[in-house]
Amino acid sequence: MAIDKMEQSLRPPQLDLKPFPAKIITLANGEEMVVREVKREEVGVLLGTIQPLMGVQKDFYDIVASRMYAEILGWFEYRVANEFVLVGAINGEIAGIVNSRLIDGKTGMSYHTMTIKRGLRIGAQLFAAKMEHHIDILGNDEVHIVAESPNGFKRWMIEYALEDRSSRYPALHHELGGVPTFTLTRELWERVKADKCTGTRPVSPEKLATADKLKMPSEYPQIPGFKRG
Amino acid sequence: MRNVSIVGIGHTVFGNLSDFDLVDVMAFASGNALDDAGIREDRKIIEQVFVANMGGGIINHQTGIASSLVSRMDMEPAMAELVENGPASGASAVKLGYMAIASGMVDVVMVTGGELMRSVTGWEGTDFVASLLHPEAEYNYGLTLPAYGGMFTRIYMERYGLTERDLGLIAVKDHQNGAKNPFAHVRVPCTIEAIHDSENAHVINNYVAEPLRMYGMCPVSDGAASLILCAEDSPKMKYFTKQTPIRITGIGSATDTHCVHNRKDPLVLDAVRLAAERAYAMAGLKAEDISFAELHDAFVILELAISEEVGFFERGKSAEALRNGVTAIDGAKPINTSGGLKSKGHPVGATGVSQVFELVKQLRGQAEKEGRQVKNAKHGMAVNFGGFGNNVVAVICSRRDA
Amino acid sequence: MIDFSAYGVKTPEVKAVKCPSCGKLHYPAPMICNKCGERRDPSGVIFKHWETVSLSGECTLLAWTRVYALPDGLDMQYLLFGIVEFPNGLRASGRLEVDQPVTGMKVNARAETMDNSKGKEFDGLIFGDL
Structure with a gap:
């Protein structure tokens, strides 16, 4: 598609982001989850994965799904600057998705964490991978964090001992609704990393190949009796 | 004393039922027990209802739960009382049901235990259970049940050479059983490679109360279970032709110091041993006569410690039995065939009733179709552990032809 | 009698108690001595006073x-x-x-x-x- 002047002016300037090196995590049930960065051309399968959860009110799945859908669409259509999306896939089937963006080379703005397969702490692993990408790989000094679900937020807040930056509100606020933000600093990350972040690298080509072609989940624990129509 | 049999059993799925009402959940399990017993139409023959629940007043802001349940199930004018004995409320209610019949006061009793703990956050749930600790000398500090589970585990490991891998093996066994139990909360099997051996294990299976990890603790669950008890010498036994009656042959309970630190040897669970001894004496049975057991593994270490205290294994030797598969379903002494609290879940008020539900299911031979039937099950034992071992109830159920 | 010490600066203290009859120490304070059966009256009115030990x-x-x-x-x-x-x-x-x-x-x-x-x-x- 030719990019006309108008379209050009609608697109945000983009930083050149280092790629996230894929890793593999053995989950408690013995299954292996490949965590890797999503390519732009894979957005369709992601949106299809997220869409059914937009109607699930429990645990704020509806708002997380709706916002994440829009954020990923925004990334695809060049309407969000410096966004990245990581996916956890078990035998190619999407088990969870996280997304985030960079404000500049030093500051991250964490967006969402969505777990589809539950009971295996997949959300915790993917959230940790997201923070790993921000701080260890992209070299950010800090990441701003909030969450829609009080449970989820409290978990990050307590487990990561996030710094409360709400005293700097509204000058400093999170993009998700302009709420006072909590922040993970490099120092805090170094303190919890060993207990929170895992995964084996490099991933063998055979194992990486299992996640080559991402598949939408065939079932959702959040939606009993789900059938993909 | 009169012989008392269990003539009906009911259960709800354990898990997150926070969308439902506490009494509805209990009533659903009760309805399942009525149907199992075949007395839905004749439910008014039940003269007495005991309801086991620990936290309705605190976490669900509901009181008068027993009367509410009777009314919801259209079982008036049955007598009804609530039984609260911490996480052993369930087996205590079974015990009181037994006593009501054995005394001759009534012939037919319903015992229903239930809990909704997921309607509050995990932190609030932990706080609610911790309210059973000594207010001044324990609770104030922020001590929780997992804290005592952790300390107990460490001393046990240091004294008997138990390893973290052994703890993992208990979880693997329990999850294997729970995966086959349609009512279990966590029906996902786990592997020892993943939760212990792999280089990712320390993060996947994180510490909760060192040295106990996530796969060393039960989940926080909602759910209910229900039993119907009848005097074998009662003419009302004629209503119960649908199922094989299973006899309650022994019940015992005992208490221990409220503060854990005041026990002479912190690894000796006097209340467990005494409860079991009393139950054995009543049943005229010994530890070796028990075919299988449901032991209160809120923390996996308790499965080992209780199995030693009730006489299945020598002190410090239960881990060896575990490693050798003795406690697996096809082993010589299967333990926690339902998945235990670890995998089936632990809605505190429901647990003791649910343990007896499993005994009955196995003794009737009905676990067969779920692929987890104990062969030649004659006598089953349940140990329901209240507080950190300060109020423990043991129940033995037997086939009547055993 | 008014306890005037209640108005002073309090020093944090965790107290065990001593049975006035047999001298056995207890923590936390029980309502009966498990050695000799002496009862404790928190109000100190009816039974003997149990002294505290930090x-x-x-x-x-x-x-x-x-x-x-x-x-x-x-x-x-x-x-x-x-x-x-x-x-x-x-x-x-x-x-x-x-x-x-x-x-x-x-x-x-x-x-x-x-x-x-x-x-x-x-x-x-x-x-x-x-």
């Missing part, structure tokens, strides 16, 4: 754990807890502030005023390095 100083760490499952209201990553034994034979639970705890090590117990998970103040024991 718990602090050197003691032995019998058990410890680092807990991440904390009650609502204690919003920290983890807390360390321990059970200790004092030279007088009394045992107590409390918070532990030792970098590298080892079962059997000697620690120092001190009383401090702290908040419980509901924000209520209480005097409790902290076991630290000697």
